[in-house]
Amino acid sequence: MSNPVLYRYLALGAALFAVGLVGFLTRRNMIMIFLSTEIMFQGIAINLIAFSCYHQNAAGQSFVIFLLTIAAAEASLALGLVVMLFRRRETLNVDAWSDMQG
Amino acid sequence: MDYTLILATALGAISLYLMLPRGRAALVKLGALIGVLALGAGLLGWFHWTAQEQAVHYPGPPAIFFYIFAAIALASAAGVVCHPRPLYAALYFVLLTLAAAALFLLLRAEFIAVVLIIIYAGAILVTYVFVIMLASPGGEIPAADYDRISADPLAAVLVSFLLLGTILQMMSYGQAALAHGPGAVPAAGPAGFGGMGMLGANLYSHYALPLELAGVLLTVSLVGAVMIARKNEPPVRMLDSGEIPAE
Numbered sequence: 001m002s003n004p005v006l007y008r009y010l011a012l013g014a015a016l017f018a019v020g021l022v023g024f025l026t027r028r029n030m031i032m033i034f035l036s037t038e039i040m041f042q043g044i045a046i047n048l049i050a051f052s053c054y055h056q057n058a059a060g061q062s063f064v065i066f067l068l069t070i071a072a073a074e075a076s077l078a079l080g081l082v083v084m085l086f087r088r089r090e091t092l093n094v095d096a097w098s099d100m101q102g
Numbered sequence: 103m104d105y106t107l108i109l110a111t112a113l114g115a116i117s118l119y120l121m122l123p124r125g126r127a128a129l130v131k132l133g134a135l136i137g138v139l140a141l142g143a144g145l146l147g148w149f150h151w152t153a154q155e156q157a158v159h160y161p162g163p164p165a166i167f168f169y170i171f172a173a174i175a176l177a178s179a180a181g182v183v184c185h186p187r188p189l190y191a192a193l194y195f196v197l198l199t200l201a202a203a204a205l206f207l208l209l210r211a212e213f214i215a216v217v218l219i220i221i222y223a224g225a226i227l228v229t230y231v232f233v234i235m236l237a238s239p240g241g242e243i244p245a246a247d248y249d250r251i252s253a254d255p256l257a258a259v260l261v262s263f264l265l266l267g268t269i270l271q272m273m274s275y276g277q278a279a280l281a282h283g284p285g286a287v288p289a290a291g292p293a294g295f296g297g298m299g300m301l302g303a304n305l306y307s308h309y310a311l312p313l314e315l316a317g318v319l320l321t322v323s324l325v326g327a328v329m330i331a332r333k334n335e336p337p338v339r340m341l342d343s344g345e346i347p348a349e
Contacts, residue, residue, distance in 0.1 A: 005165075007277045009209070011144075011270055012172045015114070016179055018266035022118055023183035025258030028248040031188050031234055035195055038226070039179050042202050045218075053209040056295045058304035061211050065305065068221050069316040073323035075226045079233045080327035086237040087333075093248035 009050035016043030029092045030085065034078045041071050104274040106147035111270060113140035115263035121184040122255040130184070137180060141173050163208050171208070175201035186249045188234045192227055199223045210296030 016039055023036030045064050052060025082092070089096045117140055120133030178201065181194035199222045206215035305313055 005168075007273055008165075008168060008172075009205070010273055012175065012205075014266055014269045014273075015144075015176055018114075018262040019118065019176065019179040019183055021262040021265070022122075022255075022258050025261065026122055026252035026255050027183070028251075028253050029188055029246075031230065031237070032191060032249070035182060035188075035191060035230060038195065038222075039182060039198065042175075042179075042198060045214075046202060046205060049206050049209045049211045049214060052211065053295075058295075058300050059308070061214055061301050062305050062309050064211070064214050065217070065301075066309075066312065066316055068217065069320060072221060072226060073319055075229055076327040077323050077330070079229055080330035082233055083237060083331045091248075092237055092246070095248070095253075 006050055006054045009046055013043040013045075013047040013050070016040070016046065028094055030082045030094055031079075031092060033094065034075065034082070038071065038075070041067060104147060104271065106143055107270045107274060108267060110140050110143035110147055111263055111267040113137075113143055114266075115259050116140075118180060118183070118263075119255055119259045121180060122252045122259075123184060123186040123250050124252065124255070125250050133184075137177070141176065145169060167208055168205070171201045171204045174198075175205070188249065189231065192230050192234060195230075196223045196227055199227070211301075212296065213298040213301050 020036045020039030020041075020043065023039060024033055027033050027036060045067055048060040048063050048067070050060075052058065052064075085097065086092060113136055117133045117135075117137035120129045120136065175198055178194045178197040182191045182198065185191040185194060199218060203215040203218045206212075206218060
């Protein structure tokens with residue numbers, strides 16, 4: 001894999017991260033906020049795999065395995081929290097919880 | 103300065119800003135059009151990089167596959183962020199996952215590609231869809247207000263795309279420096295890169311303990327999720343003999 005090929009993938013990963021960040025900052029639905037973090041995870045995974053292929057080293061792929069583990073744990077915990085919060089206020093709007101900001 | 107990339111970043115920012123839900127539908131098409139222009143400008147910028155690639159002669163899959171799947175991934179990511187209905191956004195995310203899996207195949211990470219489809223598109227997204235359906239207030243036909251009107255789109259788009267523009271500019275400098283400096287030629291690497299065996303050997307020789315810890319982490323988060331999402335019912339009283347009294 002040559003440099004330009006690597007840079008193409010890195011640019012794609014950065015763009016996915018930026019799009020996910022926009023979603024994270026603008027959406028007001030709790031589920032959509034977590035879904036936006038998953039987009040950012042995808043960008044990171046593409047970065048790791050691209051470096052793995054560039055250096056011909058399997059460590060990047062191993063890291064993606066761990067990244068998937070963390071993503072799965074995060075999704076299960078976060079969605080459990082969303083279900084609990086939804087039961088309390090009957091809405092998914094994060095603004096309903098703005099009284100928590102002390 | 104790489105003006106094509108700046109143009110692509112700015113066009114992408116404008117397109118995403120126009121497509122973010124604001125209760126109006128007409129701007130979505132305009133935003134999508136500008137988004138296509140942004141992808142085209144990005145393609146031009148990448149062709150600028152690819153021009154130097156011809157000299158190296160890398161024997162790999164043709165670049166057209168990358169462009170197709172990258173465009174699908176970016177478009178579906180924009181769909182996730184901009185669609186006012188969470189269920190459709192989740193389906194766009196499945197599309198993003200499939201495109202990313204195809205990119206991983208191009209990068210010779212076959213096992214990761216399959217695992218990504220099974221875990222992300224199969225498990226995590228099904229959980230998301232379940233929660234979206236569980237936590238929808240009374241089956242509303244129009245999307246809820248907090249989904250149709252996004253919070254502070256201008257500031258968010260500015261922050262994110264300034265970050266993206268900076269990263270792309272720095273990468274452009276690094277690319278120019280590397281292309282003319284030593285060490286630009288890729289290593290051929292050990293034969294047989296890619297495939298499941300290589301990944302398994304790496305995981306179990308270098309990362310055996312972290313792998314076990316990842317299993318523990320998954321178990322802990324599973325128990326935690328069950329505890330968090332449990333309904334607050336009064337606990338069932340048990341007799342000393344361990345039996346549940348019939349009332």
